Amino acid sequence: MKATVYVTIKENVLDPQGNAVQNSLQTLGFGEVAKVRIGKYMELQLDTNDRAEAEKQVKAMCEKLLANTVVEDYRFELEG
Amino acid sequence: MKFAVLVFPGSNCDIDMYKAVEDVLQQPVDYVWHTATDLSQYDAILVPGGFSYGDYLRCGAIAQLAPVMNEVRKAAEAGKFVLGVCNGFQILTEAGLLPGALIRNKSLKFRCHPVDLKVENANTAFTNAYQTGETIRIPIAHGEGNFYCDDETLKQLQANNQIVFTYEGDNPNGSVANIAGICNERGNVVGMMPHPERAVSELLGSADGAGMFKSVLNAFASKTGAASGAAVR
Numbered sequence: 001m002k003a004t005v006y007v008t009i010k011e012n013v014l015d016p017q018g019n020a021v022q023n024s025l026q027t028l029g030f031g032e033v034a035k036v037r038i039g040k041y042m043e044l045q046l047d048t049n050d051r052a053e054a055e056k057q058v059k060a061m062c063e064k065l066l067a068n069t070v071v072e073d074y075r076f077e078l079e080g
Numbered sequence: 081m082k083f084a085v086l087v088f089p090g091s092n093c094d095i096d097m098y099k100a101v102e103d104v105l106q107q108p109v110d111y112v113w114h115t116a117t118d119l120s121q122y123d124a125i126l127v128p129g130g131f132s133y134g135d136y137l138r139c140g141a142i143a144q145l146a147p148v149m150n151e152v153r154k155a156a157e158a159g160k161f162v163l164g165v166c167n168g169f170q171i172l173t174e175a176g177l178l179p180g181a182l183i184r185n186k187s188l189k190f191r192c193h194p195v196d197l198k199v200e201n202a203n204t205a206f207t208n209a210y211q212t213g214e215t216i217r218i219p220i221a222h223g224e225g226n227f228y229c230d231d232e233t234l235k236q237l238q239a240n241n242q243i244v245f246t247y248e249g250d251n252p253n254g255s256v257a258n259i260a261g262i263c264n265e266r267g268n269v270v271g272m273m274p275h276p277e278r279a280v281s282e283l284l285g286s287a288d289g290a291g292m293f294k295s296v297l298n299a300f301a302s303k304t305g306a307a308s309g310a311a312v313r
Binding site for chain 1: 137138141145173174179180181183184185186187188226228229230254
């Protein structure tokens, strides 16, 4: 089973990288870019076919390591 | 009093920290590798700066899971003295020993220069040689030193007097409430972005950081009663 994990900076936490990229996009003429937020994308190959178990485990992985929940949110998708 | 300086793959301020203990205090100090599983012989644990594990995933995220960190937790619970500087501060927050998180500097720049710090709390194990309200000059060197915590946590930090240092004048990284360093409720665990170990001699541009090392020796002396009346300033 494959897990795809997205880690994003919390809405109320400053994302200076996102702001810099937004400015650059506007410099390039993409004036419609109102906001940019930068996050992380991770692919995990899991040695299990048990969806419920995978869901529980990936949630624990996110809480313990993959995201710092003080400043980041996470979500994930399971497939296969 | 015996000191441990933790060393992770990618630590790069470990030698400065070791030398600061040696030069300022003339007390025994060891480098302790991240795989160590016993810190019982040490009275103070210093977590130095650097880029542990290449800052992979997040600063301090991988280091917090090193075997030695379980021992650091035990030491902190036992009331031993723990200081995290720069990457060491990031590691302590990731490990949950201190609240909040360190995120990218608002300016996106790596800032490396001396800063003025206001001592907000001179009652911690690492600041008792200073006066509350005193200004000290210590260098910073970080790209991700922007302390963040939510409003509720900030109120708790303020209510419990856990803000140890704030930046005076220019805030170099955009941290909440100009925070440069904090402690746990008990005051035996301190984390800070500036580098006191780089400011222990006038030859280095400032000797203001030496007070932190003297403080912890004071704290140890008053804890053990061994050297009562021999407090250093």
